Amino acid sequence: MLRLYNSLTRKAENFVPVENKKVTIYVCGITPYDTTHLGHAFVYMSFDALIRYLQFRGYEVTYTQNVTDINDRDKDILQRAKEQNVSWCKLADYWTKKFLKDMRDLNWKMPNHYLKASENITEMIDLIERLIKNGFAYQKNGSVYLDISKKKDFGKLSGFNRKKMLEIAKNFDEDIDNPDKKDKLDITLWRSSSKNQPVHIPSFDSSFGKGRPGWHIECSAMSIKTLGEQIDPFDKLRVNGEHYRTIDIHGGGIDLIYPHHEAEIAQSEGATLKSPFVKYWMHVGTVYYKGEKMSKSLGNLVMVSDLLKKYSANAIRFLLLSKKREEKWEFEEKDLIKSEKQISLILKALKQKSKENRDNDKYIKKFISLMDNDIDTPRALKLMIDLAHKSETLPLKTIFSVLGFTL
Numbered sequence: 001m002l003r004l005y006n007s008l009t010r011k012a013e014n015f016v017p018v019e020n021k022k023v024t025i026y027v028c029g030i031t032p033y034d035t036t037h038l039g040h041a042f043v044y045m046s047f048d049a050l051i052r053y054l055q056f057r058g059y060e061v062t063y064t065q066n067v068t069d070i071n072d073r074d075k076d077i078l079q080r081a082k083e084q085n086v087s088w089c090k091l092a093d094y095w096t097k098k099f100l101k102d103m104r105d106l107n108w109k110m111p112n113h114y115l116k117a118s119e120n121i122t123e124m125i126d127l128i129e130r131l132i133k134n135g136f137a138y139q140k141n142g143s144v145y146l147d148i149s150k151k152k153d154f155g156k157l158s159g160f161n162r163k164k165m166l167e168i169a170k171n172f173d174e175d176i177d178n179p180d181k182k183d184k185l186d187i188t189l190w191r192s193s194s195k196n197q198p199v200h201i202p203s204f205d206s207s208f209g210k211g212r213p214g215w216h217i218e219c220s221a222m223s224i225k226t227l228g229e230q231i232d233p234f235d236k237l238r239v240n241g242e243h244y245r246t247i248d249i250h251g252g253g254i255d256l257i258y259p260h261h262e263a264e265i266a267q268s269e270g271a272t273l274k275s276p277f278v279k280y281w282m283h284v285g286t287v288y289y290k291g292e293k294m295s296k297s298l299g300n301l302v303m304v305s306d307l308l309k310k311y312s313a314n315a316i317r318f319l320l321l322s323k324k325r326e327e328k329w330e331f332e333e334k335d336l337i338k339s340e341k342q343i344s345l346i347l348k349a350l351k352q353k354s355k356e357n358r359d360n361d362k363y364i365k366k367f368i369s370l371m372d373n374d375i376d377t378p379r380a381l382k383l384m385i386d387l388a389h390k391s392e393t394l395p396l397k398t399i400f401s402v403l404g405f406t407l
Contacts, residue, residue, distance in 0.1 A: 002015040002371075003015060004280055004282065004374055004375070005282070005374050006280045007157065008156070008157055008278075008281045012374055015280065017279075018245060018246050018248060019245075022059065023062070024249070025050075025051065025062070025063045025064070025247075026065070026219070026278075027064075027111075027252055028066065028219055028251070028253075028260065029067050030067060031068045031069075031071075032067055032093075032095035033092075033095045033296070034080075035102070036099045037296075037303055037304065038294060038302045038320075039295070040304075041102075041103075041304050041320060042284060042287050043252060043253050043284045045106065045320040045404075046284045047282075048108050048404055049321055049377050049404065050282075051063055052404050053375060056402045062113075063113070064111055064112065064114075064115065066114075066115050067092070067117065069092035069096070070092075070202060070213070071213065071214065072213065073215065076296075077091060082198070088200065088202065105304070107317070107404050107405070108404075115222045117213070120221055120222050123222065123224075125207065125208075126221075127217060127221045127267065127268075128208070129207060130272075131189065134270055134271065136270035137189055139208060142193075142208060142211060143180060143190055143191050143208070144188075145180070145182070145188055146186055146263065147182060148183060151270060155262060157257055157262050158257045162185070165185055169184070169185060174187075174188075175188060185259075187216055187217075187263045187266070189213070189216075190213060191212055191214060192208070193210040216260055216263035216267060217263075217267055220267040220271070224268060224271075228247075246276055246279050247277065247278045248278075250278040251281065251282035253286070254326065256283070261281065265277050282325070285324070285325065285328040287330075288328060289301075312340060313406070314406065315343050316336070316339075318339040318405075319335055319339040322335075322378050325377075345385065345389075346384055346388045346400065347407070348388075349388035349389075349396060350396060355394075359395075360394050363383070363387060363395035364399075367380055367399050367402075383399065384396060384400065
């Protein structure tokens with residue numbers, strides 16, 4: 001049976017989707033500028049391997065990913081648009097297309113739903129209104145905030161204490177010194193437009209007044225919209241005739257555990273009054289380069305498009321899948337050179353004539369046992385190398401395809 005490490009329970013668990021053989025997955029997407037770096041690729045290739053394996057095992061997968069083309073922050077995409085004297089929507093469109101091309105080049109499976117935040121404002125407003133109605137949010141000077149004191153289990157995903165939350169929230173520009181907040185850690189759901197707001201910052205109409213949605217509410221709204229609201233996994237409870245469905249898997253980079261994913265849980269469960277919002281939380285480790293986290297702010301990005309000028313897409317995928325999903329690692333070009341050589345070995349073996357071998361099923365069962373252990377791609381790749389040395393073409397070809405490599 002497939003077992004996955006669940007960040008919420010902090011242990012590996014048997015994977016049992018809410019509905020038999022149907023799996024819903026939401027993965028937090030990019031803020032569209034300065035893409036696609038290797039850290040992005042590690043996240044999305046990790047989930048790509050998971051999705052491909054689930055489909056190989058006969059599951060019907062519905063996959064949603066978002067684009068954060070607008071949010072409540074004055075920095076990131078809005079600041080970059082101002083610096084380049086271009087509208088935020090044109091900048092977002094350019095980098096989103098760039099990201100999608102890079103990912104296609106890596107043979108990434110396109111999500112069933114690929115949503116821009118700016119095109120789902122209505123759903124966000126609806127969710128915020130429900131939070132206010134249910135007593136989980138309050139309004140102040142045209143903005144709306146999530147009252148974390150009303151969610152007694154706030155922090156259950158990260159397990160962080162208040163001091164740690166404040167430290168991380170500050171680094172994420174969470175506006176912790178906003179005097180309108182009852183608590184520094186309250187989450188901005190809707191940021192009102194200011195009287196002298198710069199022209200490059202957009203505003204949207206809402207029942208609270210003009211403004212823009214908070215970053216965290218966006219993913220709550222888009223995941224619920226496309227993957228369904230919660231259903232009690234034990235008694236299939238129906239609320240007002242509506243079918244409420246827990247999302248099976250939700251994930252992203254490990255740095256999103258707090259505040260982003262913690263906020264999503266509180267918002268989603270507060271709005272729908274159903275728990276759990278998500279059954280399995282999965283997170284992908286951080287990629288480092290030259291001793292520091294690969295990030296836009298540090299400017300130490302290794303871009304996929306640059307790597308593709310020197311190395312094959314298969315080699316890049318091999319490198320990424322050779323790393324354990326939840327672990328941090330340092331990019332060194334020598335490892336990519338090694339990956340290219342390993343891919344060459346495999347491709348050479350695949351060109352050989354297939355031989356009749358009763359061990360074919362044995363090797364596929366071995367692959368399944370490895371992948372059932374929390375999608376252990378590093379060991380699955382070692383199995384491919386072993387099969388290449390043994391010229392076991394048939395099982396090698398199957399595994400090569402399941403893991404997303406191309407001939």
